[in-house]
Structure formats: structure tokens, C-alpha cells
Amino acid sequence: MSAELDTPVAVRRTAMDLLARREHGRVELTRKLRQRGASLELIEAALDRLTEEGLLCESRYLESFVSYRARSGYGPLRIREELGQRGLQRADIELALRECGINWQEKLEEAWRRKFSGQLPLDARERARQGRFLTYRGYPLEMIGRLLSGRGMDD
Known part of the structure; x- marks a missing residue:
């Protein structure tokens, strides 16, 4: 994907393509868009709009990630560490782990x-x-x- 993301429409389209594949956190999505050549200003505007529209949701991402990793056989300590490395807030991670309902x-x-x-x-x-x-x-x-x-x- 070598197309440069230099317009708000291109950044939004790429972000939506990524979100269509799976849930993403804001930090992760920002990193991916930066790697594709988008400017930080365009990224922030696009992600703010996606958040307002409910297409980008940190809590949904946390729930999805915890569930997926637990199904893959990973425990809460490993999942907590992986989410921390993805730039999510510790309090949000703890809440997601507490409320996931996983035994x-x-x-x-x-x-x-x-x-x-x-x-x-x-x-x-x-x-x-x-x-x-x-x-x-x-x-x-x-x-x-x-x-x-x-x-x-x-x-």
C-alpha cells in the first residue's frame, strides 16, 4: 500500500478499511496510519470523527482483544501486558479484565x-x-x- 495519505478522505478511508478487518485501539490505528504516510493532524481529525460516529471504540477493542487472547489460551497477566504495550490506559485494561466474565x-x-x-x-x-x-x-x-x-x- 504505497498510496500517500495526504487528504482527510484518504485517511478516513484507510482507517475504516483497517477497522473493517478488526477492532483497533486509537494508538494502534494512529501508528498504522503514520506508517502509511498520513500526517498526525489528519489522523487525529479522522479518528476523532470515527470515535464520535461510534466506529472507533476503545472499550469495544479491549473487550474484543481480551476475548480473543483468552480463547487462544493466554491468561490475564499476559493480556494485561500486551494491552499496555499497545498504549492503552492501565485503568481501562483493569476494567476490561474485571468485566470480561472469563473464568x-x-x-x-x-x-x-x-x-x-x-x-x-x-x-x-x-x-x-x-x-x-x-x-x-x-x-x-x-x-x-x-x-x-x-x-x-x-x-
Whole structure:
């Protein structure tokens, strides 16, 4: 896409094309439009208008992102970090994680079963390996410890 975005119409059209594919946050959309050669003034005006029209919505983006990453097997700590790196406000991130309605214990068990076939670790080395994987995925150590000791499972 080498077309220069030098008019308000071109910036708006490109922003709408990006939003048609998936939800975006304002910071992310600004970055993408800047990479395509749009000026900051044109971007701000276009994004303000899209926000007023309800086409660009941070809370909808947060909800979509949290849901998508949770379905992919990632935990709240990892999702929180990724959203922070995308320039979203910490308070908005916390609110989205609190109100998402996701049972993180169930998601943890699901990710663990998928990766380790539901086999509890038999020794310290295997426990460390499973713990590292789940920590990397973004689950709290307390939940991981409860799961790997067999206390967090319902079966």
C-alpha cells in the first residue's frame, strides 16, 4: 500500500478499511496510519470523527482483544501486558479484565490440558516445565501452583 495519505478522505478511508478487518485501539490505528504516510493532524481529525460516529471504540477493542487472547489460551497477566504495550490506559485494561466474565481458572486448566494432556507432573523437573509454560502464557503463580498440585481441578 504505497498510496500517500495526504487528504482527510484518504485517511478516513484507510482507517475504516483497517477497522473493517478488526477492532483497533486509537494508538494502534494512529501508528498504522503514520506508517502509511498520513500526517498526525489528519489522523487525529479522522479518528476523532470515527470515535464520535461510534466506529472507533476503545472499550469495544479491549473487550474484543481480551476475548480473543483468552480463547487462544493466554491468561490475564499476559493480556494485561500486551494491552499496555499497545498504549492503552492501565485503568481501562483493569476494567476490561474485571468485566470480561472469563473464568481464568477454567482457561488455565484448558490450556494445561491441551498442552500436557491433563498429566500432573510426577517430579520437580516436570512441574517446573509445566509451570514455566503456564507462567509464560500469563497465568498467576498462585493459580498454577494450585493446579499443578491437583487442588485446582474439579475432576
